[in-house]
Amino acid sequence: MELKTKIDAADGQQDLTITREFELPVELLFKAYEEPAIVEQWMGTKVLKLENKKYGGFSFETTDPKGNTFGMSGTIHEFRQNESITRTFEMANSPFSVQLEFLQFESLSADTSKLTMHIIYKSNDHRDLMLKMGMTKGINMAHNRLQETVNKLK
Amino acid sequence: MNLRRDVFQAIADPTRRAILLLVASQAMTAGAIAANFNTARPTVSKHLQILTECELLEQKQTGREIHYHINAKKMREVADFIEPFRKLWDDRFNALETIMKTYQAKKKD
Numbered sequence: 324m325e326l327k328t329k330i331d332a333a334d335g336q337q338d339l340t341i342t343r344e345f346e347l348p349v350e351l352l353f354k355a356y357e358e359p360a361i362v363e364q365w366m367g368t369k370v371l372k373l374e375n376k377k378y379g380g381f382s383f384e385t386t387d388p389k390g391n392t393f394g395m396s397g398t399i400h401e402f403r404q405n406e407s408i409t410r411t412f413e414m415a416n417s418p419f420s421v422q423l424e425f426l427q428f429e430s431l432s433a434d435t436s437k438l439t440m441h442i443i444y445k446s447n448d449h450r451d452l453m454l455k456m457g458m459t460k461g462i463n464m465a466h467n468r469l470q471e472t473v474n475k476l477k
Numbered sequence: 478m479n480l481r482r483d484v485f486q487a488i489a490d491p492t493r494r495a496i497l498l499l500v501a502s503q504a505m506t507a508g509a510i511a512a513n514f515n516t517a518r519p520t521v522s523k524h525l526q527i528l529t530e531c532e533l534l535e536q537k538q539t540g541r542e543i544h545y546h547i548n549a550k551k552m553r554e555v556a557d558f559i560e561p562f563r564k565l566w567d568d569r570f571n572a573l574e575t576i577m578k579t580y581q582a583k584k585k586d
Contacts, residue, residue, distance in 0.1 A: 328567035418495040448501035
C-alpha cells in the first residue's frame with residue numbers, strides 16, 4: 324500500500340520534504356491552516372496568535388499532563404489563499420534553531436488536494452537531530468492529544 | 478538492539494541534546510562545553526561520557542587538549558528514525574482530514 328504521508332530526507336542535506344494527499348478540496352485543506360479553532364484541533368495545541376498576512380506572527384502553546392507548557396512561534400512571510408504559506412518556526416526553550424517552512428497547497432481534483440512542506444534547518448546535524456526527536460515524549464504527547472480529539476469526533 | 482536504545486536515551490535528555498547541538502556547530506573541549514551550562518562540571522562530564530559511549534560524540538586529541546566532535550556517521554543513521562517522524566505527521570494529517578470532512582458535512586446540513 325502506498326503511504327499517504329511521505330518524508331523525503333536525503334543523506335547529508337539540511338532540508339526535508341513532507342508530502343501528503345488529502346481527500347479534501349484544496350479550500351478545506353487550506354482552511355485547516357487558516358482558522359485558529361481548527362488548527363487547535365488537529366495540531367493539539369492552543370493558538371495564542373495567528374496573523375495570516377505578510378510579516379504576521381503566530382504563537383502556539385501546548386500543555387502536557389504534568390502542566391508543563393511548550394511554546395512554538397514564528398513569522399509568516401507569505402500568505403497566498405489556497406496556494407502557499409511561507410513561515411519561520413521555532414520551539415521555545417529548546418536547543419533547536421529556527422527553521423524555514425515552505426507550504427504549498429495544490430488542487431488535484433474537485434475533491435482531492437496535495438500539501439508539500441519543504442523545511443530547511445540550520446544544518447544537516449540539526450535536521451537529523453530533529454528527525455530523531457520524532458521519537459521522544461514532547462512531540463509524541465502532542466500527537467496523543469490529537470488522537471484523543473479525533474476519537475471524540477468519531 | 479541495546480545500543481539503539483542507548484542512543485534514544487541519550488537524545489531524550491534536554492542537556493544532552495543541547496550539548497549535541499553545541500558541538501554540531503564546532504568541536505569543543507569539555508571545559509568550553511561546560512561553560513555554556515549552569516550545571517556543575519561533573520554533571521556535564523557525565524553527559525559527555527554517555528554521549529561518547531553511544532558514539533554520538535568522538536574524542537580527538539589536539540595537542541594537549543581533547544576536543545569533542547560530532548560523530549557524523551552515527552548522526553546520519555537517520556533511516557530508523559524517520560518512521561516515527563513520518564508517523565507523527567501522518568497522524569496529524571489524518572486528524573486534519575477527519576476534522577475537515579466533519580466540517581464539510583456540517584456545512585452541507
